[in-house]
Structure formats: C-alpha cells, structure tokens
Amino acid sequence: MEKFFEIFLTFFKLGTFSFGGGYAMIPLIEREVCRNKKWIDKEDLYDVFAVSEALPGAIALNASTFVGYRVAGIPGAVAALLGNLLPSVLIVWVLVAAFLQVKDNAYVQNAMNGIRPAIIALITFAAYKIGKSGIKDRITPFIFVGAFAACYFFHLPPMPVIICAALTGLAVGAVKAHKAHKSGGEQK
Amino acid sequence: MMQMMNTLFLMFAKLSAFSFGGGYVMIPIMLRELESNRLLDPAKVTDIVAIAGMSPGSVAVNAAVGLGYYVSKINGMGAWGVLPAFLGIALPCATIVIVVASFFFKIYKHPRVQSALYGLRPAIAGIVLYAAVKLAKSGGMLLSGADTVIPSGWNISYRLHHIIELKSLAVFAVAFLLLMKTKLHPIFLIITSGVVGIFLFGF
Numbered sequence: 001m002e003k004f005f006e007i008f009l010t011f012f013k014l015g016t017f018s019f020g021g022g023y024a025m026i027p028l029i030e031r032e033v034c035r036n037k038k039w040i041d042k043e044d045l046y047d048v049f050a051v052s053e054a055l056p057g058a059i060a061l062n063a064s065t066f067v068g069y070r071v072a073g074i075p076g077a078v079a080a081l082l083g084n085l086l087p088s089v090l091i092v093w094v095l096v097a098a099f100l101q102v103k104d105n106a107y108v109q110n111a112m113n114g115i116r117p118a119i120i121a122l123i124t125f126a127a128y129k130i131g132k133s134g135i136k137d138r139i140t141p142f143i144f145v146g147a148f149a150a151c152y153f154f155h156l157p158p159m160p161v162i163i164c165a166a167l168t169g170l171a172v173g174a175v176k177a178h179k180a181h182k183s184g185g186e187q188k
Numbered sequence: 189m190m191q192m193m194n195t196l197f198l199m200f201a202k203l204s205a206f207s208f209g210g211g212y213v214m215i216p217i218m219l220r221e222l223e224s225n226r227l228l229d230p231a232k233v234t235d236i237v238a239i240a241g242m243s244p245g246s247v248a249v250n251a252a253v254g255l256g257y258y259v260s261k262i263n264g265m266g267a268w269g270v271l272p273a274f275l276g277i278a279l280p281c282a283t284i285v286i287v288v289a290s291f292f293f294k295i296y297k298h299p300r301v302q303s304a305l306y307g308l309r310p311a312i313a314g315i316v317l318y319a320a321v322k323l324a325k326s327g328g329m330l331l332s333g334a335d336t337v338i339p340s341g342w343n344i345s346y347r348l349h350h351i352i353e354l355k356s357l358a359v360f361a362v363a364f365l366l367l368m369k370t371k372l373h374p375i376f377l378i379i380t381s382g383v384v385g386i387f388l389f390g391f
Binding site for chain 2: 015016017018025050051053054055056057058059060061062065066069074077078081082084085087088089091092093095096097099100103106107109110111112113114115116117118119120121122123124125126127128130131133134135140141143144145146147148149150151152157158159161162164165166167168169170172173174177
C-alpha cells in the first residue's frame with residue numbers, strides 16, 4: 001500500500017511538471033524513476049518508450065502505466081495511471097472554464113488568432129517528424145500521399161486508413177521476405 | 189444527458205484504443221469523431237488544443253479532457269463531460285498496458301510487427317498533415333468560407349474564393365521554422381504567438 005502511494009505521488013509530480021507530453025517526459029521520468037527511485041534502469045525505460053509508441057493511446061500515459069506495472073504489478077499500473085492523469089484533468093478543467101469566461105473578449109480573440117497558426121505549425125511539425133522517421137524508400141512516399149488523399153479528397157475517417165496502411169506494410173514485408181528467400185537470403 | 193455521456197465515453201475510448209502515436213497525432217481522429225457526432229465544429233477544436241498544449245501532462249489526454257468539458261458545458265450539462273473523457277482515456281490505456289504490454293514486449297521486435305509499423309508511420313504522417321490543413325481551413329488561414337474569414341486579417345481572394353490569410357501564414361511560417369531550427373519548447377511558442385496575435389490582429 002505504501003508503494004502504491006509512492007508510485008502515485010511520483011507520477012502525480014511528473015504529470016504536474018512535465019509540459020509537452022510524450023517524448024518531452026523522457027528526461028523527467030528518467031531522473032525520477034531511474035536515478036532517484038532506482039525502480040528500473042535506463043535501457044529498460046527506452047524499451048518501455050519504444051513499446052509505448054507502438055501501442056495505441058497517449059505515449060506518456062502508456063509509458064507511465066508501463067513503468068508502474070513493472071514496479072508493482074497491476075496496483076502499480078493503476079497508481080501510475082491515476083497519478084499521471086489527475087493533474088492534467090484538474091488543470092485543463094480550470095483553464096478551459098476560464099477560457100469560456102473570457103473567449104469573447106477582443107484581446108483574447110486576437111491572441112487566439114495568433115495562437116491558431118502556431119498550433120497548426122505544431123501539428124504540421126508532428127507530421128514532419130513522423131514522416132522523417134517513416135518515409136525512407138520508394139514505397140513509403142506513396143503510402144504518405146495515399147493516406148493524405150484518402151482523408152482529404154475521399155473524406156475517409158482515419159481508422160480504416162490506418163488499418164489499410166498496416167496491412168500494406170504487412171504485404172510489403174511479406175513480398176520482401178519472399179524475394180529475400182528466392183535469392184537465397186543473400187540480399188536484404 | 190446519459191446519451192451524451194455515452195457518446196463521449198465511446199468516442200474517447202475508441203480514440204485511446206485505436207490511435208497510434210499520441211499527442212498531436214490523435215487530433216485528426218478526435219476531429220473526425222466530434223464532427224461526425226455533431227458535437228463541435230473544428231474551429232473550436234483548435235482553441236481547446238491550444239489550451240491542452242499549454243497545460244502540463246500528455247497533450248492527447250489534456251485535449252480529451254478539455255474537449256469533454258467544453259462539449260458538456262456548451263450543451264448545458266456543466267462539467268460532467270470531464271468524467272467520460274477521463275474514463276474513456278484511462279480504461280483502454282490500463283487494459284492495453286496490463287494485458288497486451290506484457291507479451292507485446294516480447295513480440296515488439298517480431299518482423300510482422302515491424303512491417304505493420306513500416307506501413308503505419310508514413311500513413312500517420314499523411315493523416316496528421318490532413319488534420320493541420322483541415323484546422324487551417326476552419327481557422328480562416330486557408331481556403332475559408334465566409335463564416336470563418338478573419339476580418340482583421342490580410343485576406344487574399346481570387347474571384348470571391350478565399351485563398352489565404354497572410355498574417356496567419358506569417359505566424360505559421362515563423363513557428364514552423366523555429367520548431368525545425370531550435371529546440372524551443374512548444375509552451376513558449378504558444379504563449380509568444382498569443383502575444384504576437386494581440387498586436388498583429390488588434391491594430
């Protein structure tokens with residue numbers, strides 16, 4: 001039980017002081033969980049983040065829950081999850097409520113006019129970063145353009161596009177494996 | 189009211205269980221779900237995402253909680269929307285990590301999983317770019333309709349069709365360059381662009 005509260009408090013602190021989510025949390029988690037608490041070592045934490053990225057959902061939340069799970073099983077996972085979520089919930093709640101009060105003010109509207117393109121830049125930058133790690137040969141640019149076109153011109157929801165892309169990846173992987181097998185495994 | 193809570197819970201649960209990449213990557217799916225359930229128009233989503241980006245913690249979780257609250261508030265249900273947003277994000281995450289992660293850890297390096305990710309990454313880049321374009325359109329930056337045009341902006345039109353708004357384009361370009369060239373923290377970018385907006389659009 002003591003461990004439960006310790007994990008909860010650690011992730012509550014991390015949730016309150018980490019801005020930017022996802023990868024921005026890595027250095028903070030590393031300092032708290034690896035260096036101060038010595039719950040898991042550094043290499044394990046990097047593996048946790050790699051897997052958290054491949055799993056659906058928020059990366060930071062997945063990683064926190066995962067660390068909690070490795071430290072103290074299911075109660076640990078629950079403690080880390082709640083600790084990470086609660087500060088976000090409370091702070092965002094208060095901020096959105098405040099925003100609703102002032103959103104018709106002329107200064108706030110002008111500020112929002114400046115913030116919106118910055119948010120769009122942040123989202124475009126996220127696309128750029130994933131694109132950089134994922135578009136690397138002659139096939140992947142077509143998947144990128146195809147996914148964009150499917151959403152923009154054909155108004156498909158993201159989910160079926162994501163499923164089709166994963167299936168395309170599997171098909172390409174199978175063809176590559178087949179080719180490698182044919183040529184006696186000499187080529188990659 | 190129960191129906192709205194149900195819709196919100198299912199929406200966020202679906203989001204949490206099926207979206208890969210976290211953070212701003214979750215925005216396109218959120219956008220689509222809110223729109224097809226007729227809960228909120230995309231222009232408002234950008235504002236909540238801005239607040240989510242300024243708050244500590246995970247951007248995706250913050251956006252979910254903010255949108256849950258906003259939707260319930262404007263529909264006269266007070267703050268109740270926070271609850272389904274919270275549960276919708278927390279439950280799939282707990283289930284996936286506890287059930288899936290213990291064996292996923294072992295199969296992560298499996299060639300099939302890597303092949304699926306090979307196809308997923310470029311597609312997600314495309315979907316996220318689509319979300320950016322969509323929000324630019326609804327925010328009056330690009331190809332806007334009469335209801336979304338920013339009156340104090342420098343709007344360029346061709347034969348009554350809005351093409352682009354130059355002040356927003358300038359903020360976007362500077363912000364994107366800063367993100368590319370420096371390690372500037374997003375929260376500073378958001379706050380600075382707000383201050384810039386007050387002067388740029390106010391005078």
